């Protein structure tokens with residue numbers, strides 16, 4: 485299906501969701517605690533305020549957590565819901581689901597239901613439209629809300645999506661509305677250049693506690709580390725781009741990411757943090773440590789919240805950098821995988837993502853975090869290896885074999901298993917990877 489007709493079908497569903505909102509005075513919203521979910525919450529908050537509707541937002545890790553509602557009010561699920569048809573079918577009031585996860589059956593609550601999801605209209609929700617993007621289309625049926633495009637892009641970038649399909653449409657609308665701009669440059673967060681190079685996790689440049697290497701890098705590139713990254717001139721940007729590319733090559737980073745890092749960057753003109761990479765980074769960090777409301781307030785324009793959010797991000801990034809430094813020495817090698825077993829680690833997913841993209845790029849990386857009698861698995865690989873290896877399938881099969889549950893995407897998947905099954909699980913994951921790689 486062409487993306488134009490898919491978008492029209494999506495708008496039709498969004499229209500019906502807006503019609504359902506019109507029948508209610510109060511909207512109860514549940515959204516996810518990550519960057520996409522928080523941005524979705526910000527879009528819903530702005531558009532409902534403008535429409536004169538009362539609402540309440542709660543952040544959830546997922547629908548395995550309990551939620552409440554009262555009969556007669558409108559229940560909205562953002563960035564969740566599509567995969568929980570059974571659960572939502574038990575709800576006894578009107579429901580709107582604004583999600584981009586793969587639907588698993590028809591949702592039939594006792595009240596009315598509108599389900600808006602790119603997968604239902606022939607668009608791939610894994611990379612063409614995120615939940616905040618779905619909320620953007622919904623908001624624009626509710627009223628004139630084109631300026632919320634910048635918020636939608638934070639969600640798309642936070643979920644590592646591409647600016648194609650629905651996201652490209654939002655990007656264009658943002659440019660038309662004068663709230664989004666595309667510039668030449670390098671995708672790095674904001675701050676003094678020296679600090680930026682140390683604290684960036686995407687790309688990870690491996691300068692943490694390597695002051696000499698960093699000074700040498702700056703000197704060779706003819707750059708002043710005290711300059712504000714966002715204020716660099718074209719010439720400085722060009723030299724920085726070359727130096728970053730060379731650094732990544734030397735690190736053996738996955739080369740497929742170069743296009744995302746060097747070339748174009750997005751500016752969000754109507755937000756407090758205009759550098760899109762920095763905005764995503766800050767919102768993400770707040771979500772990671774459980775300060776979703778700080779990020780939400782920042783996205784709604786609160787300057788004090790922004791200052792708090794940036795401090796949260798700085799602290800969070802240093803924690804991750806410490807963890808990376810410590811854990812990369814502990815990575816072990818199997819036949820077709822690399823793996824890392826952490827006891828009470830900070831969090832498996834950012835460690836797995838960064839190490840698999842920038843440090844250990846030749847084999848899939850499995851990171852297991854054992855905490856409270858529970859083993860949480862994050863499996864990551866790059867797009868090139870994922871053409872042969874399907875980590876979603878591998879996590880599902882290997883977890884099932886040891887009595888756990890797993891799934892996700894080809895490049896990024898996860899599982900939950902019992903701690904005493906870790907060894908058996910890893911063996912099975914290795915065997916399955918080898919089988920797919922030959």
Ligand SMILES: [Mn+2]
Nearest residue numbers: 520563615643
């Ligand atoms: Mn999402």
